[in-house]
Amino acid sequence: MKVLVAVKRVVDYNVKVRAKADGSDVDLNNVKMAINPFCEIAVEEAVRLKEAGTATEVVAVSIGDKACQEQIRTALALGADRGIQVETEGAVEPLVVAKLLKGVVEKEEPQLVILGKQSIDGDNNQTGQMLGALAGMPQGTFASEVVIDGDKVNVTREVDGGLQTVALNLPAIVTTDLRLNEPRYASLPNIMKAKKKPLDVFSPADLGVDVTTHLTQVSVEPPAERQAGIKVEDVDQLLDKLKNEAKVI
């Protein structure tokens, strides 16, 4: 069974992000980048399937400029067998990502596609679902457990009311939630070996996908800074302020 894993290059979760001075975007200048944490969980799950003998090959795919090869190599160091980069410029919206991934799915014909449920930069939570619709594959999103059972995969989903388990026919799509697994770190020898694993580069044209964007980012601004508190004289004043200033009661 072949597993395709999508990985995204994002700002490292430890970085305190800043908006650019002109408010046009997040300032990525000189900022530490890393593999999206949910994608890391996706890689881990795929590698575990391979270690268990369920999967035979794990292919890591990323979409972006050349820099995203670094995150593909991270996935390779964690245990993926080969990488695919779809080379794009600038920001790509979830729908375009889903279309490009559909192109890769058609090329690779994986039995299972594992994605993070969302990326920590865009927080859209759309790509996996859109890919499901475009590729006509069943989806199990927010997975906290994935069990392959013959030609089916049982996915336990974290939903508002608790846990829901769905059985999907393969080939299928799974998006990962935080509790699915705890990703390993790559060992130094594996980091070195990853550099020698195959990594193919495709253009969107190779996959026949139009990358025209339909979204325009208007502005990016930091949340308002919290104002200092004041000391009220008595309970009446407190009530008055809650009613008339804060308007919460």
Next chain:
Amino acid sequence: MPAPLLDRRDLEFMLYELFDVEQCLSRERYSDHNRETIDAALDVSQAIAEKYFLPYRQKVDTHQPTFDGEKVQMIPEIQQALDAVIEAGLASPGADYELGGMQLPALATSAVFAYLNAAGSTTMGYIGLTNANANLIEAHGSEEQIRTWVEPQRTGRFAGTMAMSEPGAGSSLADLTTSAVPQADGTYRITGNKIWISGGDHELSENIVHLVLARVKGAPKGVKGISLFIVPKFLVNEDGSLGARNDVQLAGLFHKMGGRGQTSTALNFGEKDGAVGYLVGEENRGLMYMFHMMNEARIMVGTMAATTALCGYQYSLDYAKERPQGRLPSSKDPLSPPVNIIEHADVKRMLLAQKAYAEGAYALCLLGTQLADDERTAPTEAERATAHELLDFLTPIIKSWPSEYGPKANYYAIQVLGGSGYVNEHPVELMYRDNRLNPIHEGTTGIQSLDLLARKVPQNKLAGYRACLQAIGETISRAQQVAELSAFAGELQASVDTLNSTTEFLLGSMLEQDIDLVLANSVKYLDMFGHVVIAWMWLKQAIVAAEALANSPHDADAAFYRGKLQAMRYFFRYELPETEVWAQLLRRLDDTCLGMHNDWF
């Protein structure tokens, strides 16, 4: 969020901006590496440090190893942490591929170890010693010895020690009595007692390889009659499997003030019929070989001290930013909210002192690491020789300055936390205790000062000394070109001039005066030279920072570079002037200490 173990931005500054590790990647040995692999290696070491070392730091401290008469018992977390390091390929990342390493450049290896040491220096002590042991055998052992003992140490199957001190011979190796008797089969039988042997016994590895100093029967007296032997805990069969237990017995464990994860042992060699030992190199040249390991261990000790200082600095800085207490002297309103203690000028002083000591010391240790690498892998013979000369000269300073000022930085870390720093709910008291060993082992500060003044300065017609002053002079010249640094460059030049004239005076005095008197204040000479060298490290950092600031970096980076400039200024204002006082003592050949009568105490 807990305090960071280390400031990653600062590590990257040191690696990529100050010492430019990428420059050495053009060497054949390092051609597989680039910034991406080095960053990834740092990520792995940080992850292991935070997962396997940090959560058990206090448990390691409060559960010392014990000896039940047969085996050493210790908490299982130590083994787990070591296994994690070994499995991640970080036990000896700098070693050759063929011997189980990853040929990571030495600077990067040092930074990788920095995370692990910051979270678990005493556990990492096993790995540090093992590497130093393997390096010695690789440099001076026979092919068969390298095959038998090096590879298993690189891959973490075996551990290594250095066994020098004896009950009657600690710092004075000339007096050691452990004996070696040659056998018909070419091996030796070793008999004697060794003490303070770090990692001398434990169950963490399949085997332990002791490097033992001993005298062959009939050898000359003093240090000229010392030979070096490989004495394993278990003999090893031709196929590499373990054989019989060798006659090396654990007599007992010492209980230490700090560094408690690593056993400190008393070992008896040859309680029965003599422990089997294999001679390294030639007879009577043991001390020279041992100094290979010792010099490396001295850089390691300095680095450990500096790293523990960096870690305490980060912890107390984080605390000072969060802890509200008191008001500024200018505040008249007792009901105004208290400020965080970082607002108090004296707390800022103690944080700046830590930054100046810790980052200055760490920069010096990385310089030593870079020189040790250049000495082996620089492209030309001339470059290798220059690196060797400078490193050999600087070693006593690299060993002792961080060891003296690292604990001092931890002292201030405790002081910043106040009462909270004195109790074990915070780790700064532990860091202080761990760090307190460093001025003692691998040659005390006093011994380093004698090595510097009596040996390293005059040797080779002052070649090392001159190379060092020339290197400092080059930095001063560069700093003079930077407007905001030219005044500091002038101050360092003045200190160098004082140092130089004091050195000339002392060297002249050695020829004319009682040598005991001339060397009586050698520690003050070491202090003085150390301060000049650390001021040099700060000026080097300041040049990089000033140049980076000129390229309008983003806010966080600008603040980082301004911090470097301010710490440099602190060192020049608060520390460097002390060299004048020490110079006066030295030039007076002050005999206050030497002339003190024992019965006046």
